[in-house]
Amino acid sequence: MRIDIAISGDHVNADLVKGKTVIVVDTLRATTVIITSLVNGAKSVVPVSTVEEALSIKKRMENAVLGGERKAKKIEGFDFSNSPLEYSKGAISGKNVILTTTNGTKAISRSKDGNRVLIGALVNAKAAARKAHGFSEDIIIVNSGTDGKFTMDDFITGGAIVEEILAMGKAELTDIAKTALLIYRSHRDIRSYVKEAAHFRILEDLKLDDDIDFCLQKDIFAIVPEFDHGVIKLTEGQISLL
Amino acid sequence: MRIDIAISGDHVNADLVKGKTVIVVDTLRATTVIITSLVNGAKSVVPVSTVEEALSIKKRMENAVLGGERKAKKIEGFDFSNSPLEYSKGAISGKNVILTTTNGTKAISRSKDGNRVLIGALVNAKAAARKAHGFSEDIIIVNSGTDGKFTMDDFITGGAIVEEILAMGKAELTDIAKTALLIYRSHRDIRSYVKEAAHFRILEDLKLDDDIDFCLQKDIFAIVPEFDHGVIKLTEGQISLL
Numbered sequence: 001m002r003i004d005i006a007i008s009g010d011h012v013n014a015d016l017v018k019g020k021t022v023i024v025v026d027t028l029r030a031t032t033v034i035i036t037s038l039v040n041g042a043k044s045v046v047p048v049s050t051v052e053e054a055l056s057i058k059k060r061m062e063n064a065v066l067g068g069e070r071k072a073k074k075i076e077g078f079d080f081s082n083s084p085l086e087y088s089k090g091a092i093s094g095k096n097v098i099l100t101t102t103n104g105t106k107a108i109s110r111s112k113d114g115n116r117v118l119i120g121a122l123v124n125a126k127a128a129a130r131k132a133h134g135f136s137e138d139i140i141i142v143n144s145g146t147d148g149k150f151t152m153d154d155f156i157t158g159g160a161i162v163e164e165i166l167a168m169g170k171a172e173l174t175d176i177a178k179t180a181l182l183i184y185r186s187h188r189d190i191r192s193y194v195k196e197a198a199h200f201r202i203l204e205d206l207k208l209d210d211d212i213d214f215c216l217q218k219d220i221f222a223i224v225p226e227f228d229h230g231v232i233k234l235t236e237g238q239i240s241l242l
Numbered sequence: 243m244r245i246d247i248a249i250s251g252d253h254v255n256a257d258l259v260k261g262k263t264v265i266v267v268d269t270l271r272a273t274t275v276i277i278t279s280l281v282n283g284a285k286s287v288v289p290v291s292t293v294e295e296a297l298s299i300k301k302r303m304e305n306a307v308l309g310g311e312r313k314a315k316k317i318e319g320f321d322f323s324n325s326p327l328e329y330s331k332g333a334i335s336g337k338n339v340i341l342t343t344t345n346g347t348k349a350i351s352r353s354k355d356g357n358r359v360l361i362g363a364l365v366n367a368k369a370a371a372r373k374a375h376g377f378s379e380d381i382i383i384v385n386s387g388t389d390g391k392f393t394m395d396d397f398i399t400g401g402a403i404v405e406e407i408l409a410m411g412k413a414e415l416t417d418i419a420k421t422a423l424l425i426y427r428s429h430r431d432i433r434s435y436v437k438e439a440a441h442f443r444i445l446e447d448l449k450l451d452d453d454i455d456f457c458l459q460k461d462i463f464a465i466v467p468e469f470d471h472g473v474i475k476l477t478e479g480q481i482s483l484l
Contacts, residue, residue, distance in 0.1 A: 007249065007392075007418070011253065149416065149417065149418070150249075150416070150417050150418035150421070151417050152417040152420065152421060155417075155421060174391065174392070174440070175391065175392050175393050175394040175397075175438075175439050175440055175441075176249070176391070176392035178394065178438050179392070179394060179397060179421075179425065182425065182428075182435075183421065183424065183425070186424075186428055193424075196417075196420050197417050198416070198417055199417075
């Protein structure tokens with residue numbers, strides 16, 4: 001088993017993910033939002049690239065709500081922003097969330113040719129590692145990044161997932177997977193590393209400290225959503241907190 | 243001044259480098275070979291992509307010698323491999339070196355649209371930082387990587403160059419530049435990090451330990467070659483060791 005990391009959704013294509021288990025990560029905040037929604041009883045999350053696509057799908061989907069961001073802020077006319085704190089049980093239970101974000105939803109759709117596409121973040125790092133390890137095939141962690149660029153928040157999440165996979169058995173690591181692991185191991189206080197991230201400062205400037213606190217909690221959830229045919233759901237045997 | 247790092251020549255295009263000072267790095271071993279050649283009195287280094295191109299240029303160039311590698315080994319009919327130790331004063335003085343390697347020469351040619359393209363490695367890290375800093379424009383360190391992938395040897399070299407630039411004044415770092423700097427600062431014994439690199443092991447298996455030792459020496463040279471119109475030379479005021 002070989003573990004690799006892509007630093008941006010922009011670097012992902014069919015060749016890179018073919019035959020592999022993919023774990024897509026957008027720690028701040030898209031994949032944390034997706035996991036939280038499904039934990040809180042959403043029926044599905046539909047990731048889309050554009051606002052127009054989101055509005056169009058909403059018209060033909062039952063119990064649909066709109067979530068997402070542009071420039072880290074709520075989109076006009078949408079029900080929710082990209083804050084995991086808004087996706088509470090009361091707000092989201094039984095709903096289909098149509099989600100569009102700048103980087104995360106793109107990284108998910110670009111990963112579609114993987115053998116399977118799992119949704120990971122710090123909040124479910126151990127569970128994502130365990131699920132991916134169970135398939136016994138090469139793993140690629142796809143970091144969403146920001147506008148095609150490497151982000152520290154996703155990189156250290158990758159390192160955390162690599163460590164959890166290694167705890168379950170041997171694996172061969174690429175140079176970048178080794179480096180992410182080193183960064184994670186030298187920053188057990190994850191915030192001490194992530195606070196240097198450009199995106200962290202943007203969220204801080206928008207007074208989204210509570211979002212950051214939420215997203216940086218490791219292993220608070222044990223579910224691992226899967227993306228298949230355009231829709232993200234819990235797979236059989238996984239239960240929400242409902 | 244903003245400092246960024248690209249993890250592979252494959253990710254480089256005109257948009258990424260436009261308006262910037264580029265420092266191309268292939269620590270093991272292409273840029274170390276280029277710097278060493280010019281230190282030892284080569285008139286120029288001509289980086290080319292293919293063996294055919296190298297042979298064709300040799301026919302119409304005076305005092306030309308052929309150097310490079312495929313799969314880290316010498317190419318049939320070539321004068322030199324990709325070992326910096328072969329490019330001695332006696333062998334190379336007054337010659338034009340036509341060089342083709344798997345990753346380094348490609349990264350150089352893909353960087354051609356930068357405001358200027360400097361050649362960096364550990365052997366000239368401080369000099370490369372000083373020269374780049376002098377232009378007072380954004381800097382992108384282009385790591386050659388291996389077959390499109392991140393390599394640890396280039397990454398820590400990037401970190402070393404970032405540190406040397408910061409020693410000369412303030413600069414804004416992207417997330418990846420910050421991370422490379424962290425890796426360099428936590429591995430002052432550069433070999434302790436680089437020995438985990440996949441490419442390091444390949445060179446070790448080929449008994450190229452002396453090459454590795456040579457390439458990992460920081461700041462043994464004070465020159466910074468520049469790539470311009472297809473040719474790498476020392477710029478005015480820089481002298482070889484002749």
